[in-house]
Amino acid sequence: MNDTPLFKVSGVSKFYGQRIGCKDVSFDLWPGEVLAIVGESGSGKTTLLNCLSTRLMPTAGSVEYRMRDGQFRDLYHMSEAERRFLMRTDWGFVHQNPADGLRMTVSAGANVGERLMAIGDRHYGNIRATATDWLSRVEISTDRIDDQPRAFSGGMRQRLQIARNLVTGPRLVFMDEPTGGLDVSVQARLLDLVRGLVNDLGLSAIVVTHDLAVARLLSHRMMVMKDGYVIEQGLTDRVLDDPREPYTQLLVSSILQV
Amino acid sequence: MTELASYNFAYLDEQTKRMIRRAILKAIAIPGYQVPFASREMPMPYGWGTGGVQVTAAIIGPEDVLKVIDQGADDTTNAVSIRAFFQKVADVAVTTHTADATIIQTRHRIPERKLSEGQVLVYQVPIPEPLRFLEPRETETRKMHALEEYGLMHVKLYEDIARHGRISTTYAYPVKVAGRYVMDPSPTPKFDNPKMHMSEALQLFGAGREKRIYAVPPHTDVVSLDFEDHPFEIQRFEQSCALCAAHGVYLDEVVLDDKGGRMFVCSDTDNCEDRREHGHSGEMLAPSKEAAE
Numbered sequence: 001m002n003d004t005p006l007f008k009v010s011g012v013s014k015f016y017g018q019r020i021g022c023k024d025v026s027f028d029l030w031p032g033e034v035l036a037i038v039g040e041s042g043s044g045k046t047t048l049l050n051c052l053s054t055r056l057m058p059t060a061g062s063v064e065y066r067m068r069d070g071q072f073r074d075l076y077h078m079s080e081a082e083r084r085f086l087m088r089t090d091w092g093f094v095h096q097n098p099a100d101g102l103r104m105t106v107s108a109g110a111n112v113g114e115r116l117m118a119i120g121d122r123h124y125g126n127i128r129a130t131a132t133d134w135l136s137r138v139e140i141s142t143d144r145i146d147d148q149p150r151a152f153s154g155g156m157r158q159r160l161q162i163a164r165n166l167v168t169g170p171r172l173v174f175m176d177e178p179t180g181g182l183d184v185s186v187q188a189r190l191l192d193l194v195r196g197l198v199n200d201l202g203l204s205a206i207v208v209t210h211d212l213a214v215a216r217l218l219s220h221r222m223m224v225m226k227d228g229y230v231i232e233q234g235l236t237d238r239v240l241d242d243p244r245e246p247y248t249q250l251l252v253s254s255i256l257q258v
Numbered sequence: 259m260t261e262l263a264s265y266n267f268a269y270l271d272e273q274t275k276r277m278i279r280r281a282i283l284k285a286i287a288i289p290g291y292q293v294p295f296a297s298r299e300m301p302m303p304y305g306w307g308t309g310g311v312q313v314t315a316a317i318i319g320p321e322d323v324l325k326v327i328d329q330g331a332d333d334t335t336n337a338v339s340i341r342a343f344f345q346k347v348a349d350v351a352v353t354t355h356t357a358d359a360t361i362i363q364t365r366h367r368i369p370e371r372k373l374s375e376g377q378v379l380v381y382q383v384p385i386p387e388p389l390r391f392l393e394p395r396e397t398e399t400r401k402m403h404a405l406e407e408y409g410l411m412h413v414k415l416y417e418d419i420a421r422h423g424r425i426s427t428t429y430a431y432p433v434k435v436a437g438r439y440v441m442d443p444s445p446t447p448k449f450d451n452p453k454m455h456m457s458e459a460l461q462l463f464g465a466g467r468e469k470r471i472y473a474v475p476p477h478t479d480v481v482s483l484d485f486e487d488h489p490f491e492i493q494r495f496e497q498s499c500a501l502c503a504a505h506g507v508y509l510d511e512v513v514l515d516d517k518g519g520r521m522f523v524c525s526d527t528d529n530c531e532d533r534r535e536h537g538h539s540g541e542m543l544a545p546s547k548e549a550a551e
């Protein structure tokens with residue numbers, strides 16, 4: 001199966017009137033591959049992520065996704081019901097702010113179990129057992145299962161959000177600045193955890209970040225965006241060690257000076 | 259001329275009644291679906307059953323016999339005033355006997371006596387949206403209904419079990435109607451949920467403040483949501499009614515004195531009276547040694 005892409009993006013553009021959100025983006029994503037989309041704020045990386053994840057309709061272009069039956073489907077021509085089903089089963093979306101991706105007033109167990117219930121799991125004991133398992137996989141003490149995320153630290157909330165997304169065994173996860181807003185030491189632990197899960201589960205992921213260290217640790221391949229355009233892309237190590245575009249060279253050198 | 263002489267039959271003007279009837283017909287055609295309607299000001303405050311009153315006003319005719327209950331009783335202030343209202347504005351016959359009524363307007367309870375074909379049960383509903391507890395955005399709840407995304411209802415039941423060891427929801431217990439829409443029978447006790455299932459009567463729900471009407475047509479599946487390992491159960495009362503000795507009915511606890519004395523009596527006052535007339539008597543009414551001494 002690995003000789004077929006999971007996700008095929010072709011000519012995706014988003015305009016806001018005359019202003020460019022992102023322009024003419026094309027790439028393929030392979031099973032098990034992690035792609036980082038890197039850029040400064042206003043570069044168009046978040047607009048692109050929203051288009052790819054169908055949270056936003058692009059002005060032009062197409063995105064095809066290989067469904068579990070092996071058939072490619074054009075995401076922008078799916079019904080809303082199908083898209084929403086895909087998003088809560090075969091995809092995950094990790095928000096920068098965990099409060100945007102969690103239900104803050106229900107317990108950690110219910111947060112993890114919600115997707116299972118949404119796809120028809122009707123056995124409380126099984127749902128709870130699965131939630132318990134996932135809490136320990138994201139290093140949250142299982143005696144916190146009945147606590148609300150309101151009582152959790154920022155790092156725990158982010159790990160809970162990840163568990164909530166992965167419980168249905170998705171094949172593709174979108175992440176929007178997953179370590180943004182966290183303390184540096186907490187960031188490092190979260191990155192280790194995410195890297196481990198991605199490897200263990202063979203996930204494909206598209207990670208948006210302004211942080212080249214995140215791209216370096218998590219991604220196999222990266223794209224650099226500026227003013228809505230992808231200006232450079234390639235294997236992550238190649239781009240970071242041998243940047244070709246002056247803008248990328250500037251980004252990399254500004255990191256190294258710190 | 260009295261002031262009321264200027265009102266149309268059953269208070270609402272004919273155009274408004276037609277609008278409400280259209281909403282009711284749509285609600286019957288899509289069981290459990292909340293139909294928006296242009297709720298009118300009624301001569302009573304919201305929270306006093308304005309939704310139910312508008313539904314009753316739209317369907318009542320001169321030949322109808324109306325019963326109004328509140329918590330199962332015909333004699334509470336709310337029930338008395340709604341009954342008096344329709345006597346005034348529609349000059350209809352009223353009754354407290356479930357069997358004699360053609361329209362029964364209710365808050366909370368479904369009568370214990372099985373309803374029959376031709377009867378209409380009108381519920382006064384405060385909050386029609388079962389998903390609101392966890393999803394306050396109406397744009398989102400509407401989408402969830404449209405796409406039949408009801409996982410959230412089970413999240414609520416999950417939380418109940420996680421917190422209390424069992425499903426502790428006793429009122430407004432969510433049901434799935436005709437295998438499609440999830441509906442809030444609010445604020446009926448779950449004890450009455452099984453009575454909604456395959457009822458011979460037409461059930462209409464009116465929410466005045468929220469401007470929604472929904473319906474369960476006769477002979478419709480109404481299934482209470484649950485988990486395989488925590489199946490739906492109704493409340494069970496160990497006691498029998500202190501007045502009529504009825505078992506398996508919904509009982510209210512009545513405090514008798516300030517020394518902890520209390521008794522359990524039927525919430526459905528009509529059913530209780532009917533049983534007593536037929537010779538049943540509970541422990542409060544049975545001749546006791548103490549009374550004789």
Ligand SMILES: [Zn+2]
Nearest residue numbers: 499502524530
């Ligand atoms: Zn009784």
